[in-house]
Amino acid sequence: MKNLPETRGTLTPNRPMADLSWLRVGGPAEVLFQPADLDDLQSFLQNLPADIPVFPIGVCSNLIIRDGGIRGVVVRMGRGFNGIEILDDTRVRVGCAALDAHVARKAAAAGIDLAFLRTIPGAIGGAVKMNAGCYGVYTADAFVSADAITRDGQRVTLTPDDMGFAYRSTNIPDGMIITSVVLQGIADDPETIEQKMTDALEKREKTQPTKERSCGSTFRNPAGFSSTGRADDTHDLKAWKVIDDAGMRGAMIGGAQMSPMHSNFLINKGGASAADLENLGEEVRKKVFQNSGIELVWEIMRVGEFANE
Template identity: 45%
Template structure:
């Protein structure tokens, strides 16, 4: 083993990189480095890797990094990022069997070409299928829980397991997947439909998203979950707006003026700027409305470099 090219896992067929910068991989374009970045060649490679790592060695799976703030101090342990070996899409009767690295929008487009409806909402979700399963991603009246038949995961121990949708205990933007496990494949159920009609619905979803969200900015999707209807009738963005936070700035971070449940990196923001701005928004909303907003964006890693 050379210091210039350290190796965490002898025999690993994918790419393993020490001190791998992650900021440029995120939609916010901020954050520190991963102690190790593992990009497995295929499911077998991933399973062997997780089985070989000590049980207490931290493992975190990241997808398209569209809804995450990686803190400036970086991430300890191994970050798993799936690539081409996990990007197949196969028609399976009334559904699609989809690799976890596939982008949500690509799956929606493929479903349209296959004459399958019901998956159009995926065109409005930035990210990949693996992350969508983990967080039960949803938009435009549907979510993963409504269309998922099963998901295959590699457990932290390195076992490949197929889980039916019922065992994932989906809730609002959450699932029961255990820490360290990695989604590798999923079956999404559709309904036979005219491809032209499905394509038109996808176009409507995209037009709506373009009109209402800052899709061309350095952002990370919805920042906070909408509160439970039993707590308030207002959505998160309405509470944020009423608290006077639209356009609020902190360092290089800003609350979007177009949709105030989105944070923006205006060009020179740090992860600390973004997280501090989000916490300031939460405090102002709580003070004005009595409602405690909960983060939808994941904040992970160390606040500062060791």
């Protein structure tokens, strides 16, 4: 790729992406950019030709990267973007690359309850963009503000209104990169928060295939909200229930499988291609629609080009 700006960070052409993906699939990034710091990222975007697409990634925990790879510049946020700063009794400022679980633990040690983040795979940038949540608590519930850089290199601060939070979605424009977030939890005793997180992890171990390669929930719940975790929670319109009703628990294409343990988890049993995973997901959507008339919506993002494009 020509006309790339100078940078203090690292530019790698045709960088294979499979080893950066939790699902271990995907073709190469046309260019992978790892910025040295915030100033480096801003300068790069300001000087990058406007017709070159930009796609930010963290740890790719909610992403199927297609076998043909990703055109344009993939920006991987790493060191320099993973700080966690305790601001006061209830608020923390975290870099976009800070892992959700690390944020939960650091906040808990400071007596701030952000326990819902403990069981969510991935980094804060992705959690904000997708409004990640579990057991009825969402990132939107803790969100105060975010600093971001636009595609043309302008620094902006986003309020909750700017984010347009909805179930598993926001309206952040393509190419905009969240760099840090302020989150607010509830002040509580650190030991109480730790126990809450331990209980959530134990529940997750019993109900989800945590040892498998997966991106967590594959499809949004048709009911339009996450599981609450309460005993009286209805399961009629949960994604796993309509998948079960369509007979797709354990279904396989190549090395891809809908987990026998939790049928809304799409897993790479070994050797799956991105096409195997996406095709199985589409087959599940088709069978569910035929069986119940419900059109499942992907929760996992699928990005890049198909292998034959």
